[in-house]
Amino acid sequence: MxxxxxxxxxxxxxxxxxxxxxxxxxxxxxxxxxxxxxxxxxxxxxALTLSDLALPHAYCEVVDKDANAVMDEIEATMLRMANTIMQGQGFEFNVPSRTKTNQMYVPQLDRIVLKDAMGRRPFSSTQTCRKAAITARILSLVHQLCIKRIHVTKRDLFYTDVKLFEDQSQSDTILDDLSCMLGCTRSSLHVVxxxxxxxxxxxxxxxxxxxxxxxxxxxxxxxxxxxxxxxxxxxxxxxxxxxxxxxxxxxxxxxxxxxxxxxxxxxxxxxxxxxxxxxxxxxxxxxxxxxxxxxxxxxxxxxxxxxxxxxxxxxxxxxxxxxxxxxxxxxxxxxxxxxxxxxxxxxxxxxxxxxxxxxxxxxxxxxxxxxxxxxxxxxxxxxxxxxxxxxxxxxxxxxxxxxxxxxxxxxxxxxx
Structure with missing residues (x-):
């Protein structure tokens, strides 16, 4: 034309x-x-849900949880960490992998879902010790928010420990990791x-x-x-x-x-x-x-x-x-x-x-x-x-x- x-x-x-x-x-x-x-x-x-489908592998999906349920999950996680430290094994977090290879499109639901592959985040490794420290710090902050029943923005959270987080993208990423790890939606963490x-x-x-x-x-x-x-x-x-x-x-x-x-x-x-x-x-x-x-x-x-x-x-x-x-x-x-x-x-x-x-x-x-x-x-x-x-x-x-x-x-x- x-x-x-x-x-x-x-x-x-x-x-x-x-x-x-x-x-x-x-x-x-x-x-x-x-x-x-x-x-x-x-x-x-x-409407169909993931549990209705006979998928050939497991998946990771989260639900809304109230403040008490989130606190229970955090406390259970930290107790496991304390036990491994007392046994002389140090501690590590097992976090669901959010890489593209661990994701799939489900036609029956017409959306992307996360599979169940996990990643290790040991404090004893030079490659992951900083991420493990940030993970522990944010778990502590979220626990405080749940106790007080208040909400803060992601920017507020970042400014609680700027030297550790260095960049907000790092604290934002860990927040998503924690949602997967605790099995709750990100809004359940009281960070918006x-x-x-x-x-x-x-x-x-x-x-x-x-x-x-x-x-x-x-x-x-x-x-x-x-x-x-x-x-x-x-x-x-x-x-x-x-x-x-x-x-x-x-x-x-x-x-x-x-x-x-x-x-x-x-x-x-x-x-x-x-x-x-x-x-x-x-x-x-x-x-x-x-x-x-x-x-x-x-x-x-x-x-x-x-x-x-x-x-x-x-x-x-x-x-x-x-x-x-x-x-x-x-x-x-x-x-x-x-x-x-x-x-x-x-x-x-x-x-x-x-x-x-x-x-x-x-x-x-x-x-x-x-x-x-x-x-x-x-x-x-x-x-x-x-x-x-x-x-x-x-x-x-x-x-x-x-x-x-x-x-x-x-x-x-x-x-x-």
Whole structure:
């Protein structure tokens, strides 16, 4: 296709061709979404778990535990350490391995899980003594938090012993190790991430006794609480949840009050999803039983971000049962949308060699193969070596996303 043809019509021409989705057309636009919502509400309550499957090997999965249960696990661990020290054997931690080779994709559950291979962390080894010391120190700190029944951020935890930890990434990694070792979710350790995700739209909930109305939070939205355990009583008349990759797109949707015209809840983690946003999304989807439609960049990294929400991350595969929302639908921006919506050449970015390698590697992933409609989209992206951000839609006007692109996609049921 020539550059002239692909560049698309002028802004004035686009305006003449637009379908004006006025309020009386809303039911028509949302007809297919309503059908999807009805199907979800009719789904059976019972879902498969790992224990239901006859897998050829064992696995490591965690559950929510209260403060007393976590303290019991820590105390039992330290008693074992004390016994081995008194016997002159020193001490070591046996920690589940979180390497890629110890992870697997389970098609029946449509998510990544952690197998049961273990790693030794002896204090007597020069290679692991520092990690063993950090592990013991964080166990002590978590025990204190459980006694006091308080929560701190990961940053707070790091600053309790900066000289030992040296870098926050090291204390963060040990926290994940401890979740696996103690068999509990990371939130059970009373250590949370700083607020990152935000939500706006047709949703009310109770947070630690306070009623929150997400339609009254302005264009910035309501910060998703880092402690999801204190969130309860979701109420909504939304037909769907719109999961948005970028903060800029979220702000456009919030400022245009997109949720008032098309009843929905809008969520973003402002890029790579954090634990709180993933937990919040799963809890929201489970309680409301409405579809989740995703709006991400048309590039391999947009899909990788989407995969974390859907299948889980390598770092936290041990907690995938609590963090994943497997049935998210990919609404856009899809590679096929670039020509369908006449995205101009100047708004399409050439894929780098690294982009192409990442895309090809993703095509080999089982979770991509399990979504047959995704394969031709990714193949098209790699073949044309073109990518585009959500903001490319602004070439037709700043409100093109809310007034034209999303209504047309929703009306056509154009998701996969």
């Amino acid at each position: 020539s550059a002239q043809k692909r560049a698309g019509p002028s802004t004035a021409a686009v305006s003449r061709k637009r379908v004006n989705y006025t309020p009386q057309d809303v039911n028509e636009v949302l007809a297919k979404v309503a059908e999807l919502t009805k199907d979800i509400k009719n789904e059976p309550e019972v 991430a700083s607020e990152k995700g935000v939500v706006v739209g047709r949703l009310t909930f109770v947070e630690d006794g306070d009623l929150i109305n997400c339609s009254k939070m302005g264009v910035g939205g309501k910060a998703i609480p880092p402690n999801i355990d204190k969130v309860a009583d979701f109420q909504s008349d939304a037909l769907f949840i719109l999961l948005v990759e970028k903060d800029a797109a979220f702000m456009r949707l919030a400022e245009d009050r997109f949720y008032n015209t098309y009843p929905c809840i809008i969520i973003t983690a402002k890029g790579q999803p954090d634990v709180a946003t993933r937990l919040f999304l799963r809890k929201l989807r489970s309680h409301l039983k409405i579809p989740v439609l995703a709006l991400v960049d048309s590039d391999p990294y947009g899909l990788k971000i989407l995969s974390v929400y859907m299948k889980g991350s390598m770092n936290m595969s041990y907690d995938s049962s609590n963090l994943t929302t497997p049935d998210i639908k990919w609404l856009g921006v899809r590679p096929s949308d670039l020509d369908r919506f006449n995205i101009p050449d100047q708004c399409r970015l050439p894929m780098t060699d690294e982009d192409v390698r990442t895309g090809k590697k993703m095509l080999e992933e089982e979770w991509i193969q399990s979504n047959p409609e995704w394969v031709p989209e990714l193949e098209l992206m790699i073949r044309k070596k073109e990518k585009a951000e959500i903001q490319a839609l602004s070439s037709f006007g700043f409100q093109y996303l809310t007034e034209e692109y999303l209504p047309r996609k929703l009306a056509a049921g154009d998701w996969c």
